[in-house]
Amino acid sequence: xxxxxxxxxxxxxxxxxxxxxxxxxxxxxxxxxxxxxxxxxxxxxxxxxxxxxxxxxxxxxxxxxxxxxxxxxxxx
Numbered sequence: 001x002x003x004x005x006x007x008x009x010x011x012x013x014x015x016x017x018x019x020x021x022x023x024x025x026x027x028x029x030x031x032x033x034x035x036x037x038x039x040x041x042x043x044x045x046x047x048x049x050x051x052x053x054x055x056x057x058x059x060x061x062x063x064x065x066x067x068x069x070x071x072x073x074x075x076x
Contacts, residue, residue: 001073002070002073002074005066005069005070005073006070008062008066009063009066009067009070012059012062012063012066013063015059016056016059016060016063019052019055019056019059020056022052023049023052023053023056024049
């Protein structure tokens with residue numbers, strides 16, 4: 001059982017990294033200092049951005065559940 005949660009945790013961690021890197025920068029950070037904030041924003045979010053947000057939240061919930069499950073399994 002621990003092996004299953006460990007594998008799911010590793011896969012969800014890799015997916016979280018990938019999904020976070022796919023998000024568009026919102027500006028105001030390090031990217032603005034190097035010219036990343038030059039592009040204009042069109043205002044609203046596209047369908048792809050909303051789906052990416054939902055997918056990121058879903059993978060985050062799976063990641064959190066695996067961390068809690070592994071913590072409980074390894075506590076005993």
